[in-house]
Amino acid sequence: MTHTTPSRSPDQVTDLQQLRAGFAGEILTPADGERYDATRAVYNAMFDRRPAVIARATCDGDVVAALLYAQSARLPIAVRAGGHSVAGYSAIDDGFLLDLRPMKKIAVDPHTRRVRVGPGVTWGELDEATQAHGLATTGGRMTTTGVAGFVLGSGSGWLERMHGFACDNLVSARVVTANGRILTTSAGENPELFWGLRGGGGNFGVVTEFELQLHPVGPTIYGGMLIYPRERAPQVCRHFRDFIADAPREVAGGLIMLTAPPAPFVPAELQGRPAVSLLAAYFGDLEAGPEVLAPLRSYGEPAVDLVGPMPYLDLQAITDPGNPPGRRNYWTSSLFTGLPDAAIDTLVERADAATSPASVTILAPYGGAVAEVAEDAVPIGGRSAPWFYHCYGIWTDQDDARHIEWVKGTSAALRPWTRSGMALNFFTNVDEDRVRAAFGDEKYRRLVALKDEYDPENIFRLNQNVRPSSPPR
Numbered sequence: 001m002t003h004t005t006p007s008r009s010p011d012q013v014t015d016l017q018q019l020r021a022g023f024a025g026e027i028l029t030p031a032d033g034e035r036y037d038a039t040r041a042v043y044n045a046m047f048d049r050r051p052a053v054i055a056r057a058t059c060d061g062d063v064v065a066a067l068l069y070a071q072s073a074r075l076p077i078a079v080r081a082g083g084h085s086v087a088g089y090s091a092i093d094d095g096f097l098l099d100l101r102p103m104k105k106i107a108v109d110p111h112t113r114r115v116r117v118g119p120g121v122t123w124g125e126l127d128e129a130t131q132a133h134g135l136a137t138t139g140g141r142m143t144t145t146g147v148a149g150f151v152l153g154s155g156s157g158w159l160e161r162m163h164g165f166a167c168d169n170l171v172s173a174r175v176v177t178a179n180g181r182i183l184t185t186s187a188g189e190n191p192e193l194f195w196g197l198r199g200g201g202g203n204f205g206v207v208t209e210f211e212l213q214l215h216p217v218g219p220t221i222y223g224g225m226l227i228y229p230r231e232r233a234p235q236v237c238r239h240f241r242d243f244i245a246d247a248p249r250e251v252a253g254g255l256i257m258l259t260a261p262p263a264p265f266v267p268a269e270l271q272g273r274p275a276v277s278l279l280a281a282y283f284g285d286l287e288a289g290p291e292v293l294a295p296l297r298s299y300g301e302p303a304v305d306l307v308g309p310m311p312y313l314d315l316q317a318i319t320d321p322g323n324p325p326g327r328r329n330y331w332t333s334s335l336f337t338g339l340p341d342a343a344i345d346t347l348v349e350r351a352d353a354a355t356s357p358a359s360v361t362i363l364a365p366y367g368g369a370v371a372e373v374a375e376d377a378v379p380i381g382g383r384s385a386p387w388f389y390h391c392y393g394i395w396t397d398q399d400d401a402r403h404i405e406w407v408k409g410t411s412a413a414l415r416p417w418t419r420s421g422m423a424l425n426f427f428t429n430v431d432e433d434r435v436r437a438a439f440g441d442e443k444y445r446r447l448v449a450l451k452d453e454y455d456p457e458n459i460f461r462l463n464q465n466v467r468p469s470s471p472p473r
């Protein structure tokens with residue numbers, strides 16, 4: 001899956017001077033050496049791709065100019081925000097990379113509790129700005145993830161049981177379409193396009209501003225991490241499942257089957273060994289936190305207990321150290337229809353069979369606000385699923401086939417308890433069948449109608465692609 005074909009040289013790209021004249025941001029080609037290489041790099045090292053041109057947009061006008069230029073030069077387009085697509089959508093060989101990272105606007109309005117966000121902003125940056133006002137919205141569980149691709153793919157985070165997915169908190173968006181039109185979308189303006197943007201990905205245009213609803217959160221919350229040796233995972237998972245069944249929506253959490261890190265807080269005998277980490281947070285009244293989360297400590301003595309008052313910003317960064325960019329990634333995920341003991345045991349067995357110490361398997365609950373939104377309110381549904389899993393194959397050697405096989409094997413082993421409908425952002429392999437299954441037939445038809453209206457030529461195809469009715473294939 002690694003792509004290292006040589007790019008077009010700049011003089012093969014028609015009229016680059018023409019683009020430069022009308023473009024405020026930086027334009028890079030392979031001739032720019034190290035700067036070009038650093039700019040084209042994405043999170044997933046499986047996608048070492050070499051665009052012919054990288055255009056670093058600073059404003060709506062740049063986005064319009066870039067899109068029109070790329071089409072006139074017949075260059076396929078990739079759109080890049082935070083660069084975290086595990087399917088490699090923000091990397092392209094020989095094409096045109098529209099890099100939105102310079103668009104870093106963050107404007108918090110503490111009175112309306114809303115924020116306007118540029119597409120170059122990451123979750124770490126946005127959380128920091130909103131937490132200055134004691135506010136937050138459902139955001140990525142890693143600080144380096146881009147707000148843009150995350151929200152457009154629906155967006156799952158620790159706050160979702162209280163406030164829904166990130167896309168449920170989208171109030172409006174400004175979009176540049178393939179033909180260079182600039183549209184505002186909201187519940188009252190271009191409402192069908194607004195519907196499609198909340199999980200339909202980058203299919204309909206380039207979003208140059210997101211307006212998100214914020215909520216009072218923290219800045220100190222009660223939560224943290226407990227770590228147990230992996231042998232205890234089946235019991236810890238059962239306890240946590242039973243605890244969540246009666247837990248209020250203010251409780252968030254998840255279990256991560258991982259290799260215990262060589263961190264100073266991990267006992268030496270557990271470092272480098274398989275473990276299960278239980279992450280939990282209580283977003284209600286800080287004083288009530290210890291009592292609400294007390295049952296978690298009744299699972300028996302953990303090897304690590306870092307649960308206590310903590311900044312919300314630290315919770316948002318808690319998984320950062322385990323996921324540095326630049327490693328090879330192959331991901332899958334699914335919604336559980338239920339979580340019987342047999343499903344838990346299978347999940348743990350598969351985690352034990354991981355082929356790389358960097359790989360992780362995650363089990364986490366939905367419920368609360370997630371389940372209260374109507375199935376067809378946004379493209380991605382699956383709202384009634386009680387639990388979901390992610391299986392992330394992560395490695396640094398070149399033995400891709402072995403690691404990918406482990407991920408696929410996990411998906412197959414868990415199939416008896418899972419269903420379709422998981423957000424597409426959690427998959428490396430996204431074919432047409434998976435896209436259709438994720439949305440379901442009826443919503444897929446609605447998305448195709450939107451595609452026909454806003455991108456009939458399928459200019460935006462490097463994504464979880466919804467094909468127009470009669471696309472140039």
Ligand SMILES: Cc1cc2nc3c(=O)[nH]c(=O)nc-3n(C[C@H](O)[C@H](O)[C@H](O)COP(=O)(O)OP(=O)(O)OC[C@H]3O[C@@H](n4cnc5c(N)ncnc54)[C@H](O)[C@@H]3O)c2cc1C
Nearest residue numbers: 081082083084085089090141146148149150156202207463
């Ligand atoms: C380490 C890591 C942690 C993650 N954690 C979570 C998590 O907690 N919850 C969750 O739900 N997901 C999570 N994800 C998945 C993540 O939501 C997706 O990978 C998402 O696409 C990342 O957005 P980005 O802007 O960083 O990606 P990019 O790679 O920059 O963009 C991905 C694609 O989104 C589209 N796109 C991006 N910006 C725009 C725009 N402005 N207009 C139109 N289309 C656009 C394009 O098709 C683009 O190719 C995680 C991914 C990683 C790698």
